[in-house]
Amino acid sequence: MPELPEVETTRRSLEAPLVGRRVTHVVVRDRRLRWPIEPDFERHLTGASIRAVGRRAKYLLVVTDRGTAMIHLGMSGSLVRVPGTTPVVKHDHVDIVLDDDGVLRFHDPRRFGSIHWIDGDPASHPLLASLAPEPSDAAFGGAYLHRITRGRSVAIKHVLMNGQLVTGVGNIYASEALHAAAIDPKTAAKRLSRERCDRLVAAVTATLARAIEAGGSSLRDYVDGAGNAGHFQTESAVYGREGLACPRCGNAIRLLRQGQRATYWCAGCQT
DNA sequence: AGCTCACCCTGCGAGC
DNA sequence: TGCTCGCAGGGTGAGC
Structure with a gap:
């Protein structure tokens, strides 16, 4: 599983293909992650335009004009942008379908990962609020x-x-x-x-x-x-x-x- | 408050 | 070949 370098590498590789894209459709095949994916997740994200791909600690933040999808990869998770025609395999739990026919696909065999929707400021989310400073932050010395x-x-x-x-x-x-x-x-x-x-x-x-x-x-x-x-x-x-x-x-x-x-x-x- | 431990879940390699 | 066991990048929450 991903530690900070893996999450940051994922973030960087997703930035160009995702920013500016609109989400046309969301498919959740299995909600049973570390916490169950909220029932309204698909409704919140569908139609949203992606503004940025951020990161806090090991959480990825897909920031849209409507709110933020917060994604943790747990021990075995990956988040990959694939062509829409890519066959679904076992443990492909969530597809976020984009307006360029690409799909952002969340795959996680062990299901220790998590996906949350955040309406307001991500920093105030309970899972992020009490985290230590980033290693790159001047406060971490x-x-x-x-x-x-x-x-x-x-x-x-x-x-x-x-x-x-x-x-x-x-x-x-x-x-x-x-x-x-x-x-x-x-x-x-x-x-x-x-x-x-x-x-x-x-x-x-x-x-x-x-x-x-x-x-x-x-x-x-x-x-x-x-x-x-x-x-x-x-x-x-x-x-x-x-x-x-x-x-x-x-x-x-x-x-x-x-x-x-x-x-x-x-x-x-x-x- | 800090510390230890169990546990969430699937897959894989080692050893029998 | 097929079984059981132990281990794997993380993190929370119970109970002391």
Whole structure:
């Protein structure tokens, strides 16, 4: 599933084909996503003109003259603009039909994704209102990370993956950023010095930027809005590389379980 | 409030 | 070949 780089790559690839298009028709084949798609979703979106394709954290925002469709890709979702003649396959849950005979197709085998309609300002939607600043935002800096980690005894990796504290970083890039910053993922958040917070923020920002540059990571099935796979997975230093040599110090990369999630790290150079 | 854990769901690869 | 098990990019909410 998509972390911020995959969502941002999807957003960029959809911008040109979608902006200026009008929605002529909406087909929902399965409403059972993380939350059921509201009964009025099709009615709200049909006839709307798309003004912009935005993003907040891992949510895509299809902004129209009538309101905003907020789409989360969950673990296995994709949103692809396909020709209208493209056959529907299993797990193609929603089609947003456009006035150029293209279709914006939402596909999500695991159905951990979600689709909401927002009438007013997206920023005030409950799912977005309490999110942390974007990693690219000036408010997200070493001072911020240092402040929010005081008094928190959880492992720093958990902080990176908590959307209320840091947005856009999921399981792959949490491991990658901690390795880049040479910080042990198990470190209690509150024990990080200000200097290490500076280093970690820089690593998060750089890792996400590099991944966006690579078009995201395609581990199983991720594709962007044009159906293209990313290739960051070939650049990863630790993720998915248990037993292989750490590119920085040569020690064997280890696999550890934090909560229910896998963490890859190097005991040789991450302290 | 912070932390841990279970859970939502399908598919796939490993091991027997 | 066919089974069971464990794991997969995320996020919420219950219960301590």
